[in-house]
Amino acid sequence: MHSNDLLSISVQDNGQIILYEDEGGLLRGSVVLECRNTRIKSVTLKFQGRARCHWGQDGNHYKEERTVIEHSWSFLPPSKSTRIFHGRQKWDFCLQLPAHLPASLDRQEDRHADITYRLKAIAERPTFTPNFVVRRPVRVARCLRNSHSLQQRALFGDQHPLLEYQVSLPSIVCRPGSTIPIDFYLKNISPRVARIRTVACYLKSYITLVCRGQFVRKSSHTLSYLRDDHFIPAPSSSPSSTSSSSSWNKTEQLRIPSQIPSDVATDMIKIKHRLKVLISVAKKDGQVEEIIATIPITVCQVDQVTCSTYGDEGDDFAELLPAYQTECRSTDVILAYSPMADHDPGQQQQQQQLSIASSTQRNGMMAQLSRCPSYKSTASSRTRLSRSSLPGYDSIVSLSAPVT
Template identity: 40%
Template sequence: MHGSGFAINLETDHVILHGSEDESVGVILRGSVVLDCHEHTKIKSVVLKFQGKSKVNWTEGHGSHQRHYKEEKVIIEHAWSFMPHKRKAYHLGEGLYKWDFELPLPGDLPSTIQHDLGQVYYRLKAVAERPAFSMNYTAKRNVLVSRLMLPSSLELNQSVVISNEWIDKLSYNISVPRKVFSCGTPIPISFDLVPIASELTVRSISCSLKEYITLSTHEHSKSEGRVVHHTHDDHFSPALDRWTTTEVLTVPSERDIQSDLYNDLIKIKHKLKFTVSLMNADGHISELRAAIPIIIASLAPEEDANELPAYEDAWKSMPYDPVLVASLIASGDLPASIARALPIGAAANMDANSTGSSTTTSSSASSIDEDVVRGGGGGGPVEPLPWQGFDLSRVPSYSTAIRSARLYSFSGSLPPYESLVLPSATAS
């Protein structure tokens, strides 16, 4: 670009949808288009387009019988016109021009995938149209969409068990601790095998993780499966009354496996498959085969379930107790900078304790705020705060909080993370 810079800025280019397609409420995609004019610039229009697409493309057959299948569907699209097109160009002086945008994304969007035979992708494209004989300014930005199951999902909390009896031969239990796993995580598979036939022995146990993909167009579909990981264990002692073991199969990295997906053109699912090889008393080999469907998620459920709040927001997860917080501030366990993050009652006590007087909270506070905190002045008794006499684990009402005229965020130095955990003992 000669004399200008043009870009799309996003709060985040990784959108995470929490919950299943039926549970997720969606997210807001926010960002801005920025045009940095280093000199006088003529622009005819500035537009932005967001589009999500699903597409498949494959070939079947050979030679004269070869057929090509291709289909594309728009999942979502939206357009913004920041400077509407006009015949006469806009004249922009030197400076920075910024247009903010936001778009609610529905919770049922399919996750982003890149496969040799099909893709789901989301992309932003901004164009600043220039007059004739001048090159347009163009900026593109990909948006990654992932889905994270809620910690309350049954698939995360319930084990999956196959329990059955092979008549006159073997009873067995095969189980995995949950149904959802992510890339790079181990899958522990427990086997409990009890022989019924005499002199029956286990020769080996094989475990495979298999991926199935189905591609569809309006006239044809294609399905294929592949083994993405395999384990084999043949270390079993003969002549036992029971065999119990846990085999561990690790999910490959995202370069080698796709996450589960279900939409009109592409469906991806996974199964764990097991083969138990048995030797009978007469030397004949029998095989027990079983399978358990599992879900490969693009994000690890346990990471989000156990995630700590952002450092500067850690205090927000604590029950609000104005008396205890004020005591901690006075003792120096919480810094003065936390005043900006406290409702008005505790903040006022902090101000009074830090200045050694009890006359005013702030020169910018209104007389109404001072009456609420100090009971109207005049040296009389302090009027009870709205939440006194109630359960102190409850936060103040919204109307009470906004009267403080304070921004509820930190600024200044931050305390150590562990100091934000309130002690259980009652403050004196």
């Protein structure tokens, strides 16, 4: 029988650990051993995180591996004598993970680096008997919640001899799988400009690997790309604007892939992201001139409650709860006031009738509730109370109830 059928590891949330920037995360689970008259010497569990980088350059091969975190549990201390187990045995474990722990990074050929976490349980058996060994991967993800960077807009621009441009984003934080609206503001300040030929946006990742503290490898990759060859924004509606001095506004939508690496900042692996904007301007003499600008972008998971800055999930979440002003107003207040009441006498009379009916219904409900007397009024009118002993509420209600 395979060891996985006898020894197993279960982790909370299916092995998905989320780390927040201020509180870290919690690794919790259990180790289960199911056997029948089996001799066991010890049962141990080990959690380990490793960061590795490897690449080849100029005929040389560079490779390094470091331990990010390591922790062990001993559920059954090792001993020379064996113990016989029969049935199902369960041991729970819990570990507080630090907030600075890097997120998991999958291995790909273009990155030449990976960060992995795993649990390994070993049930040691007597000599010349194979041990029970089982491994379980754990995935760590970093998430932002109530961070100042979520509300910080990304705004950059400059004045070029041909154009005065300004590009803005809702936030400097980019969430995988979301869509970023990029607002362009362009102003023509030169009579040499014929038209805007192309507008392109690139989301690029910059990877820096350091091996043994002295060998460095740098690379960059394009993660998302947007190109608009028909950038014809609506011109300014100002009557004084001319073709030589006009401004335009237009919004482009940049789709972010769901499978992209988050930002990593360790001594061995560093991953950063930048948004590159290219504006190609066609001049009247037939030449083409390009304007290039870049801005740093943070790629990270965002809590669903706080991702209302942009993205589909944030909009759906905003529609779950009604507006406070709408739900807190009573029925007769809504019927008593209407901006169109002064212009439509029939509608005003109908609303007054509905308001009177609502008030009558409310008064009837209050009258029914008032049938049950209060303890103080009934006791003072029907009984003489002493400070030492007070009559019960049921007895007072029975005295004050009307006889039918």
